[in-house]
Amino acid sequence: MSGDTFRPLSPESQEPPDAQIYAAVYDAILEQRLAPGVKLPEDSLGEIFGVSRTIVRKALIRLAHQSLLEIRPNRGAVVASPDGDEAAEVFEARRVIEGAIIAKVCATPPAHLVSRLKDLVVRERQAHETGDRASWIRLSGEFHLLLADLAGNDVLAGYMRELVSRTSLIISLYQQSPSSACSFDEHTEIIDALAAGDAARATKLMDDHIAACEAQLVIEPQKPKNDLAQIFKPAALARREAAE
Amino acid sequence: MSGDTFRPLSPESQEPPDAQIYAAVYDAILEQRLAPGVKLPEDSLGEIFGVSRTIVRKALIRLAHQSLLEIRPNRGAVVASPDGDEAAEVFEARRVIEGAIIAKVCATPPAHLVSRLKDLVVRERQAHETGDRASWIRLSGEFHLLLADLAGNDVLAGYMRELVSRTSLIISLYQQSPSSACSFDEHTEIIDALAAGDAARATKLMDDHIAACEAQLVIEPQKPKNDLAQIFKPAALARREAAE
DNA sequence: GTCTACAATATTGTATCCAATCTGTAGAAT
DNA sequence: ATTCTACAGATTGGATACAATATTGTAGAC
Numbered sequence: 001m002s003g004d005t006f007r008p009l010s011p012e013s014q015e016p017p018d019a020q021i022y023a024a025v026y027d028a029i030l031e032q033r034l035a036p037g038v039k040l041p042e043d044s045l046g047e048i049f050g051v052s053r054t055i056v057r058k059a060l061i062r063l064a065h066q067s068l069l070e071i072r073p074n075r076g077a078v079v080a081s082p083d084g085d086e087a088a089e090v091f092e093a094r095r096v097i098e099g100a101i102i103a104k105v106c107a108t109p110p111a112h113l114v115s116r117l118k119d120l121v122v123r124e125r126q127a128h129e130t131g132d133r134a135s136w137i138r139l140s141g142e143f144h145l146l147l148a149d150l151a152g153n154d155v156l157a158g159y160m161r162e163l164v165s166r167t168s169l170i171i172s173l174y175q176q177s178p179s180s181a182c183s184f185d186e187h188t189e190i191i192d193a194l195a196a197g198d199a200a201r202a203t204k205l206m207d208d209h210i211a212a213c214e215a216q217l218v219i220e221p222q223k224p225k226n227d228l229a230q231i232f233k234p235a236a237l238a239r240r241e242a243a244e
Numbered sequence: 245m246s247g248d249t250f251r252p253l254s255p256e257s258q259e260p261p262d263a264q265i266y267a268a269v270y271d272a273i274l275e276q277r278l279a280p281g282v283k284l285p286e287d288s289l290g291e292i293f294g295v296s297r298t299i300v301r302k303a304l305i306r307l308a309h310q311s312l313l314e315i316r317p318n319r320g321a322v323v324a325s326p327d328g329d330e331a332a333e334v335f336e337a338r339r340v341i342e343g344a345i346i347a348k349v350c351a352t353p354p355a356h357l358v359s360r361l362k363d364l365v366v367r368e369r370q371a372h373e374t375g376d377r378a379s380w381i382r383l384s385g386e387f388h389l390l391l392a393d394l395a396g397n398d399v400l401a402g403y404m405r406e407l408v409s410r411t412s413l414i415i416s417l418y419q420q421s422p423s424s425a426c427s428f429d430e431h432t433e434i435i436d437a438l439a440a441g442d443a444a445r446a447t448k449l450m451d452d453h454i455a456a457c458e459a460q461l462v463i464e465p466q467k468p469k470n471d472l473a474q475i476f477k478p479a480a481l482a483r484r485e486a487a488e
Numbered sequence: 489g490t491c492t493a494c495a496a497t498a499t500t501g502t503a504t505c506c507a508a509t510c511t512g513t514a515g516a517a518t
Numbered sequence: 519a520t521t522c523t524a525c526a527g528a529t530t531g532g533a534t535a536c537a538a539t540a541t542t543g544t545a546g547a548c
Contacts (some may be wrong), residue, residue, distance in 0.1 A: 016317070016501095041529070052503045053530090058305055065306045073260070074509050074530055086398070093399040096344040100336075154330070155337040159403055261532095285499070296533045297500090318500055318539050 017051050018058035024049075025059060029068055029079060030141055030165045031134040032172045036081040040069065066162045068169070080169055084219040087170040091214045094163050095207060097156055098144065102190075102206050104151040106199035113150050114195045120146060121191065124184040137168065140182040167213075174217040182213055261295050262302035268293075269303060273312055273323060274385055274409045275378040276416045280325035284313065310406045312413070324413055328463040331414040335458045338407050339451060341400055342388065346434075346450050348395040350443035357394050358439045364390060365435065368428040381412065384426040411457075418461040426457055 015023075028034040040060065042053040049056070060077045063069045067086075069077045082090065105113065120143050127136035141164040148157035186209045193202035259267075272278040284304065286297040293300070304321045307313045311330075313321045326334065349357065364387050371380035385408040392401035430453045437446035 043529075054502055054504090057302075061302055061305050062309045065309055076530065089397045089399040092344075092397055093403075096341060096400065100340040153333045153336055155333040155407075156340065159337075163399075287499075298532055298534090301500095319541095320500065 017049070018055045021045065021049050021051070021056060021059040022062055025063055026068065026165060027138070030168050031138045032168055033134060034079050036079050036169050036173050038079045040077045040079065042076070066165075068162075068165055080166075081173060082166060082170055084174075087174065087217065087219060090163055090166050090170060091210060093159070094167065095210055097159055097163070098147070098206050098210065099203055101148050101151040101153075101156060101160070102194070102202050103199055104153065105147060105194060106197060106202055108150070108152070114191060116150075117143070117146060117191045117194075118188075121184050121187045124187065128184065140184070140187075141165070141168065143182075143184075143187050170217065171213075174219050176218050177216065182209075186212065261293070262299045265289065265293055265295070265300060265303040266306055269307055270312065270409060271382070274412050275382045276412055277378060278323050280323050280413050280417050282323045284321045284323065286320070310409075312406075312409055324410075325417060326410060326414055328418075331418065331461065331463060334407055334410050334414060335454060337403075338411065339454055341403055341407070342391070342450050342454065343447055345392050345395040345397075345400060345404070346438070346446050347443055348397065349391060349438060350441060350446055352394075352396070358435060360394075361387065361390060361435045361438075362432075365428050365431045368431065372428065384428070384431075385409070385412065387426075387428075387431050414461065415457075418463050420462045421460065427453075430456065 025034065025040070042056045042060070045056045045059075046053050060069060060071065064071045064077065067082070068080055070080050071077045120139060124136060124139040124143065127133075127139055144164055145157070145160060148160040151157065186205065190202055190205045190209065193205055269278065269284070286300045286304070289300045289303075290297050304313060304315065308315045308321065311326070312324055314324050315321045364383060368380060368383040368387065371377075371383055388408055389401070389404060392404040395401065430449065434446055434449045434453065437449055
């Protein structure tokens with residue numbers, strides 16, 4: 001992990017300190033500056049942000065509750081490593097919720113909405129062209145989050161915030177080619193369909209867009225999480241037999 | 245609040261203590277034994293469950309993250325009081341997610357699933373007939389949660405767990421008639437449609453079911469959460485006039 | 489008699505302390 | 519030489535102590 005993974009904590013902010021740490025870790029995961037499996041020791045984070053472990057814990061608890069971290073008893077917190085099944089569930093949930101979001105946005109008159117969305121895609125393209133990978137990934141996610149905000153349902157938007165960051169983890173685990181995870185060209189197409197008020201086409205494009213992203217992943221058949229006994233059963237048997 | 249709002253904490257359980265408190269508060273909200281606005285002082289909960297504030301706080305943080313509690317700075321945690329807008333968003337989110345869940349369950353062969361669902365509805369009816377309000381409300385929610393589990397997507401099921409409990413808060417705030425919030429007859433109809441493999445009808449029934457529940461609510465145009473001045477404006481005016 | 493200022497109380501916010509657990513290493517036994 | 523064991527360091531789990539803040543109660547001033 002490079003030294004500047006986190007921004008410094010600004011004391012003048014009115015946000016409570018744990019919220020700033022929460023946001024910093026969330027952003028780092030979203031931008032793939034924090035890879036799955038990276039350990040997050042309470043002491044280290046506390047030192048970095050200038051607070052005690054108590055504050056760090058508050059942030060970690062909430063992040064773990066969203067499945068962005070895993071808190072292993074007595075072993076500390078690590079960035080989550082969603083397995084293949086979980087990845088499929090996240091993508092399915094995205095299809096469900098983003099489908100509804102697209103429908104809602106289409107129902108509202110897309111007056112100045114379109115310009116905000118287009119502006120975002122412009123910045124996406126810029127970040128991509130200047131090779132600013134972190135910004136590109138973040139902006140790519142923000143497109144979907146802005147769409148969720150425009151739909152005007154905070155509950156669904158909140159779920160999207162969780163799903164987008166979990167998608168970042170999935171991509172960094174299972175995407176082979178370092179190519180476009182989430183193409184801004186497809187974003188542009190979706191905007192055009194929205195602007196035209198073509199709900200059916202917008203929905204279809206979003207579905208295809210998510211499917212295209214998912215199709216780029218290479219997910220191994222099974223990721224056996226805890227069942228070490230199962231994994232090493234043959235080897236253990238051989239060893240015991242050899243002991244006689 | 246009656247004295248036995250919470251179950252005692254069982255030490256032999258392998259669950260970490262904060263998870264037990266989390267579950268206890270969650271259940272109490274789901275069963276409407278905890279009403280919106282009730283204060284949850286850390287000391288009191290700690291004494292009840294026999295743990296220190298540290299543990300209680302872990303549970304409260306997670307509950308607040310799910311919008312089941314509100315943690316006011318320096319003022320402590322209270323059970324959330326979702327306003328009308330939030331209520332509408334929760335119901336909309338339920339329509340979105342439960343629609344997808346129904347579709348998924350219909351896609352899987354509903355072999356023994358049906359019996360589990362029917363069994364649940366039987367217990368619903370029993371609780372209703374014996375006047376066991378808490379069990380009835382809980383079972384009514386569990387029908388939807390079981391459906392979510394059967395759909396086989398833990399992400400969506402997790403969102404449903406949150407939405408069902410938030411619905412409990414909404415109902416206890418805005419339901420006028422103490423009648424059936426969530427009719428088990430409608431549950432039975434949904435099961436029948438699922439058993440028949442009629443996805444379109446099942447979806448429609450679920451939509452109607454949620455709409456029927458929402459229609460029973462009487463949501464005032466604006467629910468001024470903290471604005472006591474607004475609430476007592478007439479009385480205050482009368483008093484001031486009398487002073488002259 | 490009412491309003492205001494101050495004190496007392498209660499509750500939360502945060503840091504720190506100690507115990508429990510885990511990991512790694514070095515030494516002892518075979 | 520290899521394996522087992524014991525100890526040491528590091529990290530987390532949880533409780534407690536103290537500071538900060540909000541609320542309530544009381545007394546004095548107008």
